[in-house]
Amino acid sequence: MTSARTALLANFRWHGGHADVWRVFADGDALASVVTGLADPWRGSAVSRVVGIESRGFLLGAAVAVSLGVGFVAVRKDGGLFPDATVTTEAEEDYRGLRHRLRMQAVLTPADRVLLVDDWAERGSQARAARYLVESTGATFLGISLLVDQLPAPVRSSLGRVTALVSADELGDPGA
Numbered sequence: 686m687t688s689a690r691t692a693l694l695a696n697f698r699w700h701g702g703h704a705d706v707w708r709v710f711a712d713g714d715a716l717a718s719v720v721t722g723l724a725d726p727w728r729g730s731a732v733s734r735v736v737g738i739e740s741r742g743f744l745l746g747a748a749v750a751v752s753l754g755v756g757f758v759a760v761r762k763d764g765g766l767f768p769d770a771t772v773t774t775e776a777e778e779d780y781r782g783l784r785h786r787l788r789m790q791a792v793l794t795p796a797d798r799v800l801l802v803d804d805w806a807e808r809g810s811q812a813r814a815a816r817y818l819v820e821s822t823g824a825t826f827l828g829i830s831l832l833v834d835q836l837p838a839p840v841r842s843s844l845g846r847v848t849a850l851v852s853a854d855e856l857g858d859p860g861a
């Protein structure tokens with residue numbers, strides 16, 4: 686299998702200054718490689734649940750949860766329905782200047798050890814809000830596994846252990 690870093694760098698594209706991460710998932714070998722690459726650093730960490738943020742975090746988080754043999758818990762952004770009790774928080778502005786109300790079903794327990802999975806973190810606002818939701822249940826937040834790390838250092842240090850396949854500056858010029 687191609688290495689996760691190689692698969693990501695080979696399949697990622699900029700389009701008009703926007704990052705196209707979805708394209709990476711369209712190739713079966715690349716998808717399998719990046720999922721393995723997200724999961725591998727956490728295999729010895731006794732993760733009991735993976736949490737993923739809508740929407741690319743749903744796709745990657747669920748795949749990583751299967752790879753680690755644990756369950757998946759969704760964090761929804763505005764609008765989507767949840768059929769049972771939720772915990773809620775308002776995230777700080779994201780990389781687009783938007784503020785999202787994040788919601789998570791109240792299924793974690795204080796015994797859970799939680800890994801957050803997402804494709805990209807820039808300001809880290811969604812990740813910090815997800816950490817708050819996890820810890821509000823009494824569960825332990827272990828850290829975050831990312832495809833792309835663009836976090837400012839002080840934010841990264843507030844998110845537990847952070848692993849990533851690449852840093853944003855390895856992806857080249859968005860305007861190229």
Ligand SMILES: O=P(O)(O)OC[C@H]1O[C@H](OP(=O)(O)OP(=O)(O)O)[C@H](O)[C@@H]1O
Pocket residue numbers: 738739740741742778779780781803804805806807808809810811812
């Ligand atoms: O670090 P921050 O600046 O807070 O932003 C990070 C979030 O932004 C992206 O999601 P996006 O809003 O693009 O949603 P999508 O996955 O539905 O496209 C990414 O998947 C993270 O969830």
